[in-house]
Amino acid sequence: MGTENPNPRNYPLRPAATPFASPQSSTPFASQQSSMPFASQRSSTPFLSSGPVVGSEAPVFRPGPPAASNFQAPPFSGRPLVGTEAPAFRPPPSSRPSEVVRPPPPPSSGGPPTSGFQSFPNPPMPSAGQVPPPHISLTGRPVIAPPTRPPPGPASIFSQPQPPLVSMGSPPQSLKTGQPNPNIPPPADQHFSAPRPSSQPSSPPTGTSYAAGRGIYPGYANMQPNSVSQDPPMQPASFQLQQGGYGPPLQSASFPLQQGGYAPRAPPTSLLAQQRGYAPIPPVSTPSGIYPGNQFQQHGIAPPVAAQQGLAEDFSSLSLGSIPGSFDAGLDITALPRPLDGDVEPKSFSDMYQMNCKSRFLRLTTSGIPNSQSLASRWHLPIGTVVCPLAETPPGEEVPIVNFATGIIRCRRCRTYVNPYVTFTDNGRKWRCNICSLLNDVPSDYFAQVDASGRRVDLDQRPELIKGSVEFIAPAEYMVRPPMPPLYFFLIDVSISAVKSGMLEVMAQTIRSCLDNLPGSTRTQICFITYDSTIHFYNMKSSLPQPQMMVISDLDDVFVPLPDDLLVNLSESRSVVEAFLDSLPSMFQENMNVESAFGPALKAAFLVMSQLGGKLLIFQNTLPSLGAGHLKLRGDDIRIYGTDKEHTIRLPEDSFYKQMAADFTKYQIAVNVYAFSDKYTDIASLGTLAKYTGGQVYYYPNFQASIHKDKLKHELSRDLTRETAWEAVMRIRCGKGVRFTSYHGNFMLRSTDLLALPAVDCDKAYAAQLSLEETLLTTPTVYFQVALLYTSSSGERRIRVHTAAAPVVADLGEMYRLADTGAMISLLSRLAIEKTLSSKLEEARNAIQHRIVKALREYRNLYAVQHRLSGRMIYPESLKFLPLYGLALCKSLPLRGGYSDVQLDERSAAAYTMMALPVKSLLELLYPNLVRVDEYLVKVSLLHSCFLCWSMIWYVSYLLPMSPQTEEFDIKKRLPLTVESLDTRGLYIFDDGFRFVVWFGKALSPDITKNLVGEYFATDFSKVSLSQRDNYLSRKIMEILNQYRKSDPSYFQLCHLVRQGDQPREGFFLLTSLVEDQTGGANGYADWMSLLYRQVQQNA
């Protein structure tokens, strides 16, 4: 097998076409045979070693790029194939595992692999196959297959006609059919040569034969059908054949997606069918996959499973009526792919490179880096990465801390930090940088012997050489000044609206309650400034019993009184600070001032903070109206929408804000803006401060303490107490030939590739786009290294380093296969939001649509020729949710509709938030959770009441095997976001990570409503909040809500109650968020898919 034909070329997609023809008939067999090999290979592949793959080589891979050579993709372990082969493998998915089993086969090669086959063979055949495992199956066919047979040979193939193939007649279908017929399996052998296959089966050529056979077959087989075949080919054949063939192979599962369509068996069906079909576990095939040995063999015949899988994996398709205008009929709404499992990170990638950092830290939009600019230009989606350097880690997976006594080991030339992918040579005296290939000396105190396999003997004690993520303690040369203490500066608006809304009180209480938990223990510094039309400073010197207030009313020339006593050490002045916070709300109780001297206050804060840097929290209630940076009401101009000037309202109006933001970053000050106004506050301008300083914007429109109290409390305390990295800079290095060209998120660039981040925490992610610098990449792997240099709250300078490797691929199909929808959408949304800052909303939405269409069209061109796909939309399995997320993105707050759809402030605030959101939260925001809870509540309460009746308990537990105590509500049972999911008798929870909407159906049992909202049962829900009441149902629902809140604590979801038919409230809170429905001129999911489909067809 190994040998397979060495044709390594993977690329060859082309052949495909031909394949069909000939293949068909032959295919089946071929595939089988070939399949074997493949199968084996593939199977193996999964494993790291995967030696299988190509016979021997496989093993090699593993991490290294080594063997790879043949394949482009070496990196992947088994996968090598990358390009072509890829398909075959489908590695990633579950399949592998199964395969794993088989691995061994190699030698015999033929034997084992077989498993794959199942398809045809399967059913019937088993017998044959089984026996001598491998051989058998193979056997038959083997017969000699004239190795060569040129692919085209098809003709001959046809000849076979006969039996099995029968169906073949019609090629395509035939395939499938063929399989069914399987019985015949034998045919395969001949493939070309002889038609007859059937016979053979029995005779299993011996092992040898196999080998030969395989070799041979492959030839054929390969060609056609299986792309699988070892041959490089993947080519064409792959798909086709596969489809036909088997169906089912193991993987079936993998495909799941497919909408359903299993159907497996249906023999005759056309390819299409198959495509979707796959899986079908059905028959025979299935087993094989999974069960290693035996089964396969049995199937013997079975076509190369792998192949099939390959196909399956290759793309998913959706049936859309092919007749113009009739698509409605052809589109099955329920079959559309939906991300009901939330964010699914592609597994294959991390499996391939086990030493990569976890995907929570770094995700690539596609893990296959194109090897040439021409290939990159055919990939119409962005290539890039989303980095969340400080993502929260689950217990047990903390990032190890490494302290080098004598300097951190870095490459002399490119400054890369030592990482698991560097190689030690010269008996451990030198190490080769994986990014620039420079040979560096190993410092004497870092020296360790290298064993025969090239591993350092002390590997176990060196986390930096085994883990993708480590944290180095930085020595003094990484400091420009002594590490700064954590510093919190509060700039608080105390004008009348702040007092009236209750914001001041909630805020003061929250800060006071967080004083104990501020990071930094005794080093923490704190300062307060309040302002209305004047600026108030507070002297908090520890020797004072009470804070002293100083008022400055000269707004044109702000100066700081007592510069030394404003900023104080929290632990020393604790009592003064507490006294201040206690008296703050009452101090301004009578304040009737409506003005806001925001700009001058900001300058004052800057003057106080510029020595140290730190975090500036701004609580703004009104539009800044006095002094520098005063703003105008400009958001109400409806006429500006749809004109060329539309975007200007989303940009800061006054350059003062950009200038201040730049100065803040320069002095390591991060700004978080909390805005509360019920009127226009120009978040677009205020948010600029947060955007360029690595901060974030919290917006509470129309803040009322009674309603929003919990939300503000939770979010402010999280902001104050989460682990924060101070005065940080981040750089992403990557191997030769590629370069990061643009960065997207909340930060400021300090040089072309250095991100200045005055404060970073786990809720911030940054995206970057890559481009190829060289026309051709010659390395098999590209490495990325994210380095974040920061000061921890404890006052240590540290460097957090995340390293990842990604294979270079030569085949577009492989790029699609390795794509990651989550990262892709994250990057796309940032690009789209940036686009709204320079053009109309409409254009930004169109840009998303165009990108998706172009990507799907390119994908279609890749495969359409080989399959009869008219009337079907095909998309890569890995990106099956891309269209839906794209639609959701177009309907998200920053991009939705026009003037009347979303308030300008809300739009801007959402845009700033989405620019910083990590992938997971973003996906949840775009496609929120919708779950039905009434059934669960009723069930549990029933159980509960029964439970109370002791006598009943036995009966209950008999009826319903779960006791109320043990039953956990499954928050994963998500529903599609469409009105059709809402049953009038139901109670639903909608959760987008920022708010809950609890929807009460019209026909919901009044008992439930009464239990949940008590005396407000019949009143208007707009003033009612859901709080815990003294009954079981209420406690249960609160439990569910808390479960959601705990799953993502970065924001607090405030609960809104909505009754069905209660307009406009229902529309506002829920209906506009149901992204699959047609709302306000935007497409519904089905229409959107048909639209994409039509556009993909154009100029295809």
Add this chain to the structure above:
Amino acid sequence: MNEVLAWLLFFFILIALLVMIVFQLMCLADLEFDYINPYDSASRINKVVLPEFITQGVLCFLFLVTGHWFMSLLCVPYLYYNVKLYNQRQHLVDVTEIFNLLNWEKKERLFKLGYIILLLFMCLFWMIYNALEDDGHSI
């Protein structure tokens, strides 16, 4: 003789413009290669932006009043572009976005540079032409 002096004046004004633009380009190049930080780079560039605009406006005006309407006309597109930028308040370099706009800023200034060099050659040509003509007359 006056003609020659006038062209000489234009020549020096053009040289001044050239210097200002080259200076801006150098700042941008330094920034790109990380020799200076964006704050310094932006403030240096912004310091010469207005002088550049004014000088160019003066030049255009002088061409007009000295009766060199053709040269004046050649200057008008440049002037119009500057005025447009100024009115949109986009004439200054934005520190916060300087890296994203780097390529555009460079392209814009290279274009201006080419423009100025073209004018410079025409100016030289006219100066020499006039000088020779004067010579001819004096002889």
